[in-house]
Amino acid sequence: MSITARARPEILALRPYAAAVQVEDTIRLNANEAPWTSGADPHRRPLNRYPEIRPGRLRAALAERFGVPSRRLLVTRGSSEAIDMLIRAFCRAGVDSIVTVSPGFSMYRHYAAIQGAAVRSVASSPDADFIPDIDRLIDACDDNTRLVFLCSPNNPTGTSLTADFIRLVLEARRGRSAVVVDEAYIEFSARESVVGMLDDFDNLIVLRTLSKALAFAGARCGAVLARRPVVDMLDAIQAPYAMSTPVVERVEDALSERxxxxxxxxxxxxxxxxxxxxxxxxxxxxxxxxxxxxxxxxxxxxxxxxxxxxxxxxxxxxxxxxxxxxxxxxxxxxxxxxxxxxxxxxxxxxxxxxxx
Ligand SMILES: Cc1ncc(COP(=O)(O)O)c(C=O)c1O
Structure with missing residues (x-):
């Protein structure tokens, strides 16, 4: 059984938005687009056309960078969008909770508040370099805890969790909570991404961003790395055409070897x-x-x-x-x-x- 079984039932029942089909070398009279290209448009793919519903080439390039097959990746508008979508997909307002560590990244709390999800925060000690006590973290979860957010390296403390720590949380919450490992800063660390654990844990979700190591915060681009059912579920709720043509083209360029x-x-x-x-x-x-x-x-x-x-x-x-x-x-x-x-x-x- 996939961890998506713990998501909101109405979200699971959603099908992706049915957009106008896009076929190369055809006369496109099916999407109410303009038939001309503006002189202010310098892009390779003309802006009078909608972008791809999901950017295929960019997805493949990001999948290569992050070491997963494309089917395990969804391109998002920064990891912020991923945090928002995950909380909306998994948490029933007024019923479910997320568990996270404090001090930690405040956006988890922000999006939980928007969704009406409770936040259970596990305090970490400065004297333990802000590494939380694993038993207290696991004990903070109950049957309504749908998501556990672990940020490694952690913002704002800078310290990282070991792979063993993350594996123990994944094991303890298997079948009950998705464990979101936010790796926004992983490139600055000597530690490896936990993305390799996706084969063993269907409740693992990894977040990556281009905002930090790639100096692309202004482009708003990131990715969710997860097993197929999670990616498909998020795909169904993400806005159609979420990634705009200018962003897609610039990020494709940023992912070149040079x-x-x-x-x-x-x-x-x-x-x-x-x-x-x-x-x-x-x-x-x-x-x-x-x-x-x-x-x-x-x-x-x-x-x-x-x-x-x-x-x-x-x-x-x-x-x-x-x-x-x-x-x-x-x-x-x-x-x-x-x-x-x-x-x-x-x-x-x-x-x-x-x-x-
Ligand atoms: C830990 C962490 N996760 C996610 C984000 C969001 O990054 P973005 O939406 O730019 O990808 C940030 C931004 O500072 C962050 O510190």
Missing amino acids: WLGEAANRVAEIVAERERVREALGCLPLVQRVWPSDANFLLVRFADVRSVMDATRQAGILLRYFGDDLADCVRISIGSPEENEALLSALGGLCQRSKD
């Missing part, structure tokens, strides 16, 4: 910068702790967070403050070497002033 090579070099640079900045921050008296990170950011605890936020803002640098269980902490994205230097210099200046 630009993938560039992205790999840039990722290596970011990782080297992350370690350099981590070390430099560790030498500043204002810094109390920098957690190890497998992502393109660092979580840092400061003695006086407010003065850090003020000083960096005055230097024209934006950092991310979350409050709540991270009240003394700031998340710092790794920028270019010059941007990172500007940050270190603003913090160095602040340390100097607090000494004077």
Whole structure:
């Protein structure tokens, strides 16, 4: 039995939207499209035509990149769309819940709230590098828990879960919950994707995005990697023509050997910068702790967070403050070497002033 048996019955009963058929070299009078191409349209596939309902070539290219057969991949508008669709598909409003880890990525909670799904949050400890206790995580699930969200590397802490940890959760929730492993930052980590576990676990769903390692956040493109029934179910609820022609063409280009090579070099640079900045921050008296990170950011605890936020803002640098269980902490994205230097210099200046 597929894990889709735990999805909302009305979603399972849905059939994909029946769009006008598209056949090359035909006179297309079946979709109310314009018969002319605008002079403002520079694309390979003319914009007067609807894009493919689902972008076939792009799907194949992403499947190759992420190491799955095409039938196990759905192209999405960033992984945000995937999170939204999964919660809508699996959770009955006012009845079902998701389980996730805190501190964690706030979008899971946001989309759960939109759908009216409850959120059960398992706190992780800074002293355990924010790795949650696996028994508490599994105990937080009950019969109405349809989705468990695990983010690895985790945003905003930067730490990763081991493959064994993820396998144990998949095993414990087999047949009961889908376990969504959000790998938005995996390219910055030495760990491998858990996508290889798809053969063993039909309740595994992996999310990938082009927003981070490929520098394509503005394009809004990501992918769900899952077993066929999950992909087919999401396919039935995703908007027809979700991926626009300009995005499809640009992403196809980004997936060429040349630009993938560039992205790999840039990722290596970011990782080297992350370690350099981590070390430099560790030498500043204002810094109390920098957690190890497998992502393109660092979580840092400061003695006086407010003065850090003020000083960096005055230097024209934006950092991310979350409050709540991270009240003394700031998340710092790794920028270019010059941007990172500007940050270190603003913090160095602040340390100097607090000494004077
Ligand atoms: C952990 C995680 N998942 C998913 C996303 C969403 O990314 P996108 O919708 O750009 O693919 C983000 C964005 O910051 C993220 O940090």
